[in-house]
Amino acid sequence: MRFAPRALHPIAWWLWALALGAAALRTTNPFLLGLLMASAWIVVAARRPHAPWARSFGSFVRLGIAVIVVRLAIQILFGVRLPGRELFALPSVELPDWAAGVTLGGPVTAEALAAAFVEGLQLAVLLACVGAANSLASPYRLLRSMPAVLYELGVAVTVALSFAPQATVSAQRVREARRLRGRPSSGIGGLRGMAVPVLEIALERSLELAASMDSRGYGRRPTSTDGHGAGRRRVAQAATLVGALAATIGVYGVLDGAAPGGIGFPLLGIGVVLLVASFAFASARSPRTRYRPDPWRTPEWIAVGCGVAALAALVIASNVGVDGLHPTFNPLEMPAVPLLPALAILVAAAPAVVTPAVPVGGSQ
Helix, strand or coil: CCCCCCCCCHHHHHHHHHHHHHHHCCCCCHHHHHHHHHHHHHHHHHHCCCCHHHHHHHHHHHHHHHHHHHHHHHHHHHCCCCCCCEEEEECCCCCCHHHCCCCCCEEEEHHHHHHHHHHHHHHHHHHHHHHHHHHHCCHHHHHHCCCHHHHHHHHHHHHHHHHHHHHHHHHHHHHHHHHHCCCCCCHHHHHHHHHHHHHHHHHHHHHHHHHHHHHCCCCCCCCCCCCCHHHHHHHHHHHHHHHHHHHHHHHHHHHCCCCCCCCHHHHHHHHHHHHHHHHHHHHHCCCCCCCCCCCCCHHHHHHHHHHHHHHHHHHHHHHHCCCCCCCCCCCCCCCCCCHHHHHHHHHCCCHHHHCCCCCCCCCC
8 A cells, every 4th residue: 555655643653652652551561662762763764754843753762762771770879679680789777767768878789770771761761751752743734733622722832742742852952053163062072062052942933933823813712792692612721621631540440550440441431521522512613724734545544553553452451461571580580571561562663664754855
């Protein structure tokens, strides 16, 4: 199946990435987490558009590596001293009774480092999934696709969604300017000189974008001619709030295996129905038109389905008790790789092939 080159709908990429991130929360197997990271990497390499903001994936990966290093350092200095094969020992300090469970120094075992590494790797995969969504989905097209019921949050959403892409563009420009001036642009010295300018420029540009949207009437609604407009709007907002709470609790019930049974999928379904109904109601009453609206066609469904397939496979495998999803590290041994969840995770990389190619020269 071949499709003409075009940019995929930005919400489809975010749903795909969020499904991969949710799948990462269902396992602590380092091999499965590595497959999730590799799937995100493959799709970004194949479908990333030619735009400066699309280079943010590498920044999120480097941030994930820093998270792993920090997690290992915390384990070495303050972590729980698990029994096992001792690698080295640090000078220890006796702590008062009110600090029970916290240690300062002491023996460091391979089992404790392995458990800390997996915890850091899980968070690094989550960051990589968010970075993949930022690299694949244009923040400007994502804002255009926002449902009408969320227009009032447009300024805050603009700042939040455009900050990471703007920070990536600003970092490239500041690095190039420092290189031309003969100043360090890499390492600790370069990071110390670039951090404040990059954050300041990214936040300033995000606020400028939000201000320009506000000055053009973004989020404004026409005056209702009947007396029921305000009441209907409040009903739609209440349905959005209740749907968001139900969906949040439902997602917790689906992702957390220790949650009470029977609350996950029902609440998630109720929340999704309420959100879709409120979005459809608000959008039907909105007279706004869009220039070049983003279509939602078969490739979008395929991309979302590939991410949901990986999440569903891990949820089902966890519920039926498939071995290898949560390996133990005491005693330390090579964890087994469950075959079916691994194959389902590989399906998440299919959008690199089955979705339309990026238009040549199009920054989107």
